[in-house]
Structures are given as C-alpha cells and as structure tokens.
Amino acid sequence: MNFFIQRSELRNLYEKVAAGERISEADALRLFESKDLNALGAIADLAREKKVGNRASYIINRYLNYSNYCILSCQFCSFARKKRDADGFELTIPQMVEKAREALKLGITELHIVGGLHPSLPFSYYTDMLKALRALNDARSSGRESAPSEIQNPKSKIQNDQSRLTSAATKLHLKCFTAIEILHLSWLAKKTVEQTLIELKEAGLESLTGGGAEIFRKEVRSAIAKGKESAEEYLDVHRTWHKLGGRSTCTMLFGHVESLADRVDHLRQLRALQDEARANGFGVPASADPERGVHAASASENPERSKSPNPPAVKRAEARAPHGGFVGFVPLPYQPENNDIPVQTPPTGFDALRTIAVSRIYLDNFDHITAYWVGMGMKLAQVALSYGADDLHGTIIEEHIFHMAGATSPQLQTEMEMVKAIREAGRTPVQRNTFYEPIRELANAPAANETEPPSGKSKVLEDNLATA
Numbered sequence: 001m002n003f004f005i006q007r008s009e010l011r012n013l014y015e016k017v018a019a020g021e022r023i024s025e026a027d028a029l030r031l032f033e034s035k036d037l038n039a040l041g042a043i044a045d046l047a048r049e050k051k052v053g054n055r056a057s058y059i060i061n062r063y064l065n066y067s068n069y070c071i072l073s074c075q076f077c078s079f080a081r082k083k084r085d086a087d088g089f090e091l092t093i094p095q096m097v098e099k100a101r102e103a104l105k106l107g108i109t110e111l112h113i114v115g116g117l118h119p120s121l122p123f124s125y126y127t128d129m130l131k132a133l134r135a136l137n138d139a140r141s142s143g144r145e146s147a148p149s150e151i152q153n154p155k156s157k158i159q160n161d162q163s164r165l166t167s168a169a170t171k172l173h174l175k176c177f178t179a180i181e182i183l184h185l186s187w188l189a190k191k192t193v194e195q196t197l198i199e200l201k202e203a204g205l206e207s208l209t210g211g212g213a214e215i216f217r218k219e220v221r222s223a224i225a226k227g228k229e230s231a232e233e234y235l236d237v238h239r240t241w242h243k244l245g246g247r248s249t250c251t252m253l254f255g256h257v258e259s260l261a262d263r264v265d266h267l268r269q270l271r272a273l274q275d276e277a278r279a280n281g282f283g284v285p286a287s288a289d290p291e292r293g294v295h296a297a298s299a300s301e302n303p304e305r306s307k308s309p310n311p312p313a314v315k316r317a318e319a320r321a322p323h324g325g326f327v328g329f330v331p332l333p334y335q336p337e338n339n340d341i342p343v344q345t346p347p348t349g350f351d352a353l354r355t356i357a358v359s360r361i362y363l364d365n366f367d368h369i370t371a372y373w374v375g376m377g378m379k380l381a382q383v384a385l386s387y388g389a390d391d392l393h394g395t396i397i398e399e400h401i402f403h404m405a406g407a408t409s410p411q412l413q414t415e416m417e418m419v420k421a422i423r424e425a426g427r428t429p430v431q432r433n434t435f436y437e438p439i440r441e442l443a444n445a446p447a448a449n450e451t452e453p454p455s456g457k458s459k460v461l462e463d464n465l466a467t468a
C-alpha cells in the first residue's frame with residue numbers, strides 16, 4: 001500500500017477505489033475537506049492508473065472566437081463586450097477560414113470555436129461558417145490545400161516520421177459552441193434544440209464544447225451568471241446531443257463564491273448524466289467505427305490497412321463499449337480580474353490539485369480528466385498528472401477568455417513543452433484527437449532540448465510566442 005495511505009484518515013476510501021467501488025457524495029465532500037493532499041493524490045493516481053494506464057495526452061488544436069459581443073452580462077465574465085465597446089470584435093467567415101487555414105499548416109486536428117451570444121448575427125452565419133470550415137478541410141484532404149509542412153511546434157521539430165500521420169488521417173475536427181450558444185442558436189433558428197443540433201451537425205458540427213457549466217447550484221449561478229441557462233438546460237443540451245450520437249466535454253468553474261458542497265453537487269449531476277448516456281449505449285469510441293476513426297483497426301486486424309504506406313502508429317486500445325456521451329471533464333480554475341465577482345485571487349495550487357483529484361475519484365464513469373494549463377499554469381498542470389489528470393489539453397494558439405480575466409499563462413503551448421512535461425512526470429506522451437483517442441505515441445520522442453528556431457510560417461504563432 002502507498003506510504004501516504006497507510007496512516008491516513010482517507011485509507012478506507014483508498015480501499016474502496018482499489019476494490020472498484022463507487023464513492024458517495026459524502027465521501028467526495030470528505031475528500032474535498034481533507035488536508036491530506038498526499039493521500040488524496042495517491043487515491044486519485046490509483047483511479048487514474050486503473051482507468052488509462054501510464055499514458056498522458058495532449059491535442060494539437062486552435063481556439064477560435066468568432067466574436068466577443070454578447071447580449072448577456074454574466075458577472076464572472078471578462079470576455080464579453082457590447083457593441084459600444086472599443087475592444088469588441090467579430091470575424092467574418094473568410095477571416096475565420098483564413099485563421100483556420102493558417103493553423104492547419106501547423107498540424108492542428110481540432111478547431112475549438114466559441115463566442116458570445118451575438119446580438120444580430122443570423123443563424124445562417126453559424127451554418128455557413130461550419131460549411132466553409134468543413135470545405136477547407138475537405139479541400140486539404142483531397143490535396144487542393146497544402147498539408148502541414150512544419151508541424152505543431154515552431155521551436156522544436158519532433159523527428160518521428162514513422163508515427164506521423166498523413167493530412168487525410170488527421171482530419172480536422174470542428175468542436176464548437178457551448179450549451180448557452182446552442183440555446184441562443186435555437187432561439188435564432190426558431191427551432192427546437194434537437195432540430196437546431198441536427199442542422200448544425202449537417203453543416204459540419206462534430207462535437208460540443210463543455211463551457212458554460214460554471215456551478216450548477218441555482219443560488220451560485222444567479223450570483224455569478226444571472227440570466228444564463230439553468231443547470232437543467234445545460235444538461236439537456238448535452239443529453240440531446242448525446243442522443244443524436246454526439247459526444248462532448250463538460251466543465252466546472254471553481255474557486256469563486258461556491259462551497260465545496262456545491263462542487264460535489266455539480267459533479268453529482270455530471271456523473272448522473274454520464275450514467276444515463278452509458279445506460280443508453282452512447283459514446284462508442286470513433287475507433288470502433290471503420291468510417292469514423294483514424295484508428296478504426298490496427299494493421300494486424302485489417303489486412304487492407306497493412307498495405308497502406310502510412311499505417312496507423314497506435315493500435316486501437318479501446319473496446320466497442322459505450323464510454324458515455326462525455327469524453328472528458330475539464331475543471332476550470334476561476335480567474336478574478338476584470339469582472340464583478342468579489343474574489344481577489346485565483347484558486348491556490350492546493351485547491352486546484354484537490355479538485356482534479358476528487359474529480360478523478362468521484363467521476364468513475366469518465367475516462368479522462370484534463371488539467372487545463374491555461375488556468376493552472378503548465379507547472380501545476382504537470383503536477384496534476386500525479387493527482388488524477390491524464391491530459392494537458394492542447395496547443396490552443398490563441399486564447400482570449402481566460403487571459404482577459406487575468407490568466408498569466410502564455411497564449412499557447414508548444415507540443416514539445418507538453419511532451420516534456422508529460423515525460424518528466426513519468427508518463428508516456430500521446431497526441432490525441434478530440435475524443436481522446438490516440439493519434440501517435442511518443443515513447444521514443446527526442447529529448448526536449450532538441451530545439452530549433454521558429455519556422456516563421458505563422459504570424460499568430462510568432463506573435464503569441466513573443467508573449468509566452
């Protein structure tokens with residue numbers, strides 16, 4: 001038994017997790033209230049290891065905000081602007097496509113697109129945007145757009161050609177919109193949420209982001225996000241998406257005015273919805289579907305694929321079992337600047353680590369827990385890999401929402417920084433897709449100090465690296 005557990009007050013919860021038993025809400029609160037961070041981390045690490053083994057992942061992605069104009073004024077939000085504000089912005093569809101085109105050259109596999117609830121853009125703007133981005137990727141896959149030339153990390157080149165995928169294999173995934181945006185779009189389209197999601201899916205939407213969950217408890221919600229959708233509405237948007245065969249992530253904004261019991265209540269509602277999704281058989285990994293996944297079958301399982309000049313680098317690891325509609329959970333540490341919540345400092349390192357750890361232990365029906373480096377900083381996110389997290393999120397490239405609220409992390413992470421952080425933590429780095437499925441494993445990646453100057457192919461990257 002782990003040294004930290006032997007005399008810990010949390011020993012019986014360690015034994016529960018070791019036996020594969022689910023912990024209760026009272027247990028989760030006890031974990032949150034404990035000061036024994038080492039024991040808590042040991043329990044979370046056990047739960048993580050049982051679930052995902054020694055791998056830790058990251059994604060090569062780009063954030064893209066189409067606008068920060070918003071008809072709401074959530075008290076905690078530092079991102080939203082009104083039309084009268086000088087620093088408001090909105091992008092045209094050609095501008096979105098251009099940013100996506102530039103990011104594709106860097107090897108991204110995901111665009112993560114959110115914005116405010118825009119006061120005047122029509123529903124067609126959103127469907128046209130999805131169609132235009134889909135067409136860009138289709139053109140690239142068919143060879144009419146250039147494939148990634150220099151990839152992922154302008155400061156360092158990972159020489160792992162055997163495991164590098166073709167541009168067709170690394171299909172661009174459109175992960176877009178929070179639940180409140182979906183409600184807004186449904187209102188614009190004058191259609192039900194289900195019909196709206198169907199239309200967005202037909203236009204190119206592939207998964208929903210998890211933003212907007214904040215804290216579900218009504219009293220807290222009205223104190224930090226008055227006018228926003230209710231917890232029931234947030235959960236129902238995701239439930240409807242899962243019923244349509246979609247998958248999504250979910251979040252919790254912690255460290256503001258909520259209590260620890262409020263956090264447990266939030267996790268309880270997410271676990272319940274995930275139970276529901278699993279009971280209904282939602283969330284079969286894309287890799288189990290030959291039409292959808294880049295790792296639909298390993299070469300040994302599919303002789304046709306073994307003839308390919310670019311066979312998949314990583315064998316399919318996941319079974320044809322429902323994993324749930326949520327592919328991962330991302331706890332978000334609150335950022336206190338430029339908003340109306342009376343909190344002076346962001347959550348401490350202790351608070352961030354215990355929240356990751358309790359999430360891993362309590363959310364036993366979630367495969368993946370992400371340490372969000374934008375809010376935690378990369379140093380603490382790396383430590384979180386030993387406190388239940390198995391993912392560091394992504395390169396991001398251009399983050400606005402947390403930085404407008406005072407986050408001091410850089411605007412982007414290079415792939416090599418994430419690989420280095422994972423390897424130092426004793427884990428095997430894996431580049432993943434949006435559904436946390438492996439794209440390539442970097443067990444034998446070169447040392448992290450093998451760097452070279454920026455390639456000069458991306459102005460946004462160069463600007464953001466200059467501020468990193």
Ligand code: SF4
Pocket residue numbers: 070071072073074077078079080115116117180225228
């Ligand atoms: S959190 Fe979202 S909905 Fe609320 S004000 Fe900000 S952008 Fe608008």
